[in-house]
Amino acid sequence: MIDPRGKLIMVFALSTLAVFLQDLKLLTLVLLVGVGLTYLMGGNFNFLKKFKRIMWLFVGIAIIQSIFSPQGTVLFSVGEFSILTIGGLEKGVRFFLRILAIIIPATIMGSSSTREIIQALVQWKISYEIAFMVSLAIRFLPLLGEEVKDTFIAIQLRGIELDKIPLGKRIKIYSYLLMPILSGVILKAREISTAMETRAFRAYPTRTSYINLKLRRIDYMVMFLSVLFVFFIISMNYVF
Numbered sequence: 001m002i003d004p005r006g007k008l009i010m011v012f013a014l015s016t017l018a019v020f021l022q023d024l025k026l027l028t029l030v031l032l033v034g035v036g037l038t039y040l041m042g043g044n045f046n047f048l049k050k051f052k053r054i055m056w057l058f059v060g061i062a063i064i065q066s067i068f069s070p071q072g073t074v075l076f077s078v079g080e081f082s083i084l085t086i087g088g089l090e091k092g093v094r095f096f097l098r099i100l101a102i103i104i105p106a107t108i109m110g111s112s113s114t115r116e117i118i119q120a121l122v123q124w125k126i127s128y129e130i131a132f133m134v135s136l137a138i139r140f141l142p143l144l145g146e147e148v149k150d151t152f153i154a155i156q157l158r159g160i161e162l163d164k165i166p167l168g169k170r171i172k173i174y175s176y177l178l179m180p181i182l183s184g185v186i187l188k189a190r191e192i193s194t195a196m197e198t199r200a201f202r203a204y205p206t207r208t209s210y211i212n213l214k215l216r217r218i219d220y221m222v223m224f225l226s227v228l229f230v231f232f233i234i235s236m237n238y239v240f
Contacts, residue, residue: 002041003215004112004120006222010037011105013226017233018101024090026233027097033229034105043107064088119211128207136192147184151177 073086121131
């Protein structure tokens with residue numbers, strides 16, 4: 001089992017490369033490495049089933065890039081306006097690869113418990129309050145997803161099939177759903193805040209923990225290889 005600090009370094013390295021790289025080949029390499037490591041670390045790939053619902057976003061970005069910054073061969077045009085170009089398509093693919101290369105490795109942290117993540121940050125001399133906020137944010141994202149899922153299920157139970165509704169009306173329905181979803185999230189945040197206060201959060205300047213993480217050789221190796229991989233990809237970026 002890899003120490004959470006090793007996982008954090010690994011995820012940070014892959015996410016940093018995904019943000020700054022522009023070359024499609026290197027982005028693809030980072031994504032493949034991220035997928036392989038996520039599989040080895042026991043990450044969750046179930047969220048990929050929902051990506052087919054946002055494929056229109058990838059197409060929309062490619063069209064927007066082609067219209068406002070046309071590059072390369074024009075694949076489709078209306079009069080003098082280039083609707084789809086090779087350069088716009090590449091930018092759309094780059095965006096899609098970058099999103100996947102950031103999200104997939106992030107699921108590696110799901111293989112560690114919240115308590116272990118907090119303890120890892122505390123042993124890095126990060127204040128407990130900041131460590132707790134980070135772990136709470138990680139935990140809060142699934143709650144937000146469940147809130148959205150429950151809202152859409154409620155709509156389907158009322159006999160509304162969003163897939164068969166025209167795009168204009170669908171966007172209008174989404175705008176109506178935004179407020180209930182945000183209200184539900186705010187209520188959950190308020191409940192968590194109340195629970196923290198009733199448990200006397202920050203009542204004492206220091207805290208003790210029954211968990212004491214220790215780095216092993218494999219953890220140091222993971223950290224070293226992660227940093228080495230970053231330098232390798234950066235050097236390859238200058239070659240390409």
